[in-house]
Amino acid sequence: MTTRFQALRQHRAATAATTILDLFADPGRASAFSCRHGEMLFDFSKTQIDAQALDLLLQLANGAGVAEKRDAMFAGAKINETEGRAVLHTALRNLSASVVVDGRDVMPEVRATHARCAAFARDLREGRLTGQGGAITDVVNIGIGGSDLGPAMAYLALAPFADGPRCHFVSNVDGAHIADTLRGLNPETTLIIVASKTFTTIETMTNADTARRWMAEKVANPAAQFAAVSTASDKTAAYGIDPARVFGFEDWVGGRYSMWGPIGLALMIAIGPDRFDDFLAGGADIDGHFRTAPFAQNLPVLLALVGIWHNQICGHATRAVLPYDQRLSRLPAYLQQLEMESNGKTVAMDGTELPYDSGPVVWGEPGTNGQHAFYQLIHQGSRVIPCEFLVARQGHEPDLAHQHLLLVANCLAQSEALMRGRSLDEARAIMARKGLTGAELERQARHRVFPGNRPSTTLAYPQLTPFTLGQIIALYEHRVFVEGVILGINSYDQWGVELGKELALALQPILEGKQPTKGKDGSTEQLVAYLRG
Ligand SMILES: O=P(O)(O)OC[C@H]1O[C@H](O)[C@H](O)[C@@H](O)[C@@H]1O
Secondary structure (H helix, E strand, O other): OOHHHHHHHHHHHHHOOOOHHHHOOOOOHHHHOEEEEOOEEEEOOOOOOOHHHHHHHHHHHHHOOHHHHHHHHHOOOOOEOOOOEOOOHHHHHOOOOOOEEOOEEOHHHHHHHHHHHHHHHHHHHOOOOEEOOEEOOEEEEEOOHHHOHHHHHHHHHOHHHOOOOEEEEEOOOOHHHHHHHHOOOOHHHEEEEEEOOOOOOHHHHHHHHHHHHHHHOOOOOHHHHEEEEEOOHHHHHHOOOOHHHEEEOOOOOOHHHOOOOHHHHHHHHHHOHHHHHHHHHHHHHHHHHHHHOOHHHOHHHHHHHHHHHHHHHOOOOEEEEEEEOHHHOOHHHHHHHHHHHHHOOOEOOOOOEOOOOOOOEEEOOOOOHHHHOOHHHHHHOOOOOOEEEEEEOOOOOHHHHHHHHHHHHHHHHHHHHHHHOEOHHHHHHHHHHOOOOHHHHHHHHHHOOEOOOOOEEEEEEOOOOHHHHHHHHHHHHHHHHHHHHHHOOOOOOOHHHHHHHHHHHHHHHHHOOOOOOOOOOHHHHHHHHHHHO
16 A cells, blocks of 8 residues: 555544534635536535645545556557557547557547438438338437446436437346337337447347347338447448448447447437537546646546545445436436446556455435435434535526425535534434423434534536536546546456356356256255246
8 A cells, every 4th residue: 555545544544533514614615625617616625635635635646647647548558458458438529639549540530430420310310311111200229338328328318408319228138128118119210229339248139139020020121220339340240230320439448438439329319419519528628627737626636536535545435426416317327337347446457456445336316316215324324425416506497496496405405414413412402392301302312313524525517418418427437537547456447247247158058958057056056946937
């Protein structure tokens, strides 16, 4: 463990008794422990990070070489060392740049594919490209993980801008997912997009086969209503998809970072290429900020440092993402993949064991719904759960402004309640006012105590638009990168998903009864016997 990590832990131990409220004795705290970029405001003042902790955290980022690694990433260096790949999702949202990989400027091809996607989306939206029963009314994106979560999350987030065909997202290999999605759709006016970086993912290929059979029942030429998004053009061709409707990208775009390119095609069709470009511009805006702002005023760096403080320094194992923005309902799921698949690792880049915890468990639900479900534990449970609130100044429903006000009030109330808590004396006073006395007052009061001093951050933005969503997603992407660099891990591989896939393949013939369960453990044997019925 570096001396900087140790210094931070010592500082934490020495200042643990100073509460967040104590820190607000400094009247300048809110602005000093906040960061603005454009119209965004990130407030991390409701944490126990004090001036010295922030200074030590900034030293940690500097000492870990975040700036050098960031520049290497943007320049196309192969920083994904375990797969020997560059990491260039940022190139997908900065179309005027020139980026050289293996001696070749990759941008002309990126721009050409982007233009082909835009033309395809326009043709569909404007009725020039139709199904065999008329204009396309529905688009079904079949993909999983990074080929699903981004566009599915963004489609919900940008509902007020979605004026194209309806989009549906099928990911689970559970036949229920595709059956429920296709029921009620007309195959003659539906476009299927098979989205898979590798075009081998078993869930996606199985669902694609099911969709093709469904279409073949009603449509003379099902292939004509299929498009594909993939890095594997040989496999899309072998699957019979016309190269004119295949949109490629390169292996330097990680699956969970891929929604900026052709994986975002369904979103582009839904909101139109111009608004999709606004989304890209939001991402590029954060790229520029990340590359140039001093670390003390750098949003992704600060977000990462708060994360490191809570997880590796304070030992809080989970992080709740709580959007007070219903349209971000899938953001926690999206961030689960982004953060946990990127930083859920215990082996450092050099092959050694990490001397501290890997990235945290990320979870959440939109407010105010969570308040009526799991916030009980956040307020009074034994574990401290750092909360990340997201909230817009303005909604999209001017006639429901009073509801937005109520939403904002709830968001602010939660961060205040988490910080302030309620002391035993305050709880006693409440019980006394209710007429309780003696032992009963004492007993009831104890249930009404809130420990307080629970940390949270708030990311506030003007309104959830394509540009703002692009900013938010890029912000989290770079936060993951900075945390990964500080931890010394490779945020861009995902070897941890392989073993289960291999075992699932081996279990298929056993479940079909073609192979014996011999060699399996007793539990697996028992479950196979039960589930085969
Ligand atoms: O896009 P695909 O190649 O079908 O991959 C889909 C997903 O599956 C993999 O197992 C990885 O865990 C994800 O990072 C990836 O996004």
